[in-house]
Amino acid sequence: MHSHKDAGRAADLVVETLAQKIQDGELADGQPLPPERDLMQEFGISRTVVREAVLALSNKGLIEARPRHRPVVRKPGYDAAFAALESIVTHLLHEPGGVKNLFDTRIFIEAALAREAAKHADKGAIFTLKGALEANRLAINDSEAFYQTDIAFHQALYAIPRNPVFPAINKAYTSWLAPQWSQMPRLPQRNQTNYEAHAEIYEAILMRDPDAAETALRKHLSSAWQQVRTTFGDI
Amino acid sequence: MHSHKDAGRAADLVVETLAQKIQDGELADGQPLPPERDLMQEFGISRTVVREAVLALSNKGLIEARPRHRPVVRKPGYDAAFAALESIVTHLLHEPGGVKNLFDTRIFIEAALAREAAKHADKGAIFTLKGALEANRLAINDSEAFYQTDIAFHQALYAIPRNPVFPAINKAYTSWLAPQWSQMPRLPQRNQTNYEAHAEIYEAILMRDPDAAETALRKHLSSAWQQVRTTFGDI
């Protein structure tokens, strides 16, 4: 079954086997992994190797290993995929131009999403968007709530294509860029501006005007980027 | 969300410290990591913990650890980031709808890229695209070469925004979807069709017609998806 080119890692076999069991559901989601000492016997290896395998599975996101707890099987979803990027992305963000590169891709994707929404969003999706916009408006004077509804509005945008990858992308964006965003001053006046931008995007989608939707969204996010720039300077 | 700092892992400190040194350049790219026995002394820990830390760094993509070789420091780039996704994406692709979800995002992004290119590509980028297209044409009768030039043409598209994230995305796409793609029959006739599709995309970009560029690209990739469907059935 396994044709190992370089027989350098005993743990690899264990990782593959367990990963397969997880994917096949033999180790169901939420179920704890067998104790390390059991795995030793099952595979005929030392605990060293078992631990190495468990570590690897944990870093791959297939199990969730809280310290001193039994590792729990986590069948990976699209969210987990992007979560695996966190550490490396964090590094990239600390390099010159890192934040801008990432933010530019966000603008790029959301602009395309706005266009897509204007073209193909069904009534239900538009209604959801309208609800998110209304919640956003009601929170203008509560900066903390506004932050949440702001995120929700964009989330609604990512949900429109009905492709689970997009919400996962958005989650990743918000979590990665949160450090920058959360340090920015919260001004009610700015909330008002952002709400109006959201409204403009919504209107364009409602009017089935892709160009207007894209333009409005680009303006909105570019403005947000400028705010970041004026807060942090060149990054 | 919540970052559980349960402080139960001695290895975490080592990982953070070494990661910091890598980011700061104190451990330069390409340089081997200190021997495990040295790290033991430096941090006053057992080899067990050192190995755990090294494993973690390896899984994070900050070092490259070939079996029985000294781990080599690899300052992560955008490519490495997506490479870290491989194992988990592989799992997702094996689930129902997984391939389609991923391919749909590819269509989505490339459509937006085509539009972007038609709007903002400079002469140099268009010239590069033209060269890729010509190479593509010359390889119509050599299916293996055609496959390569096909990839190169799309790569040229991803390079246009001059944002290093996009080429990395493309690399990830091609490597993840390669298993499906490489199993499809290579027909010169199909090469001809694909070349014409590429030419149509290029022409639209040259004419600065975003709508035509997007339409042409969507048609091209949707057709490719249909070919996948007819080869593999519902996946």
Place this chain on the structure above:
DNA sequence: TAACAATTTTGGTCATACCAAATAAACCAA
């Protein structure tokens, strides 16, 4: 100086032991 042989270093694996936290079992009071 280049090819080869001897030596040291270093990563991979195993076995054992101990501790503290987590879990399960036993127990007891209401």
Place this chain on the structure above:
DNA sequence: TTGGTTTATTTGGTATGACCAAAATTGTTA
């Protein structure tokens, strides 16, 4: 029976020490 409290067991985290084989280094020779 039930619910909470105490005790016993399990289990993950870490430390030591040992051994091997493959690398890397050094030394030697043609």
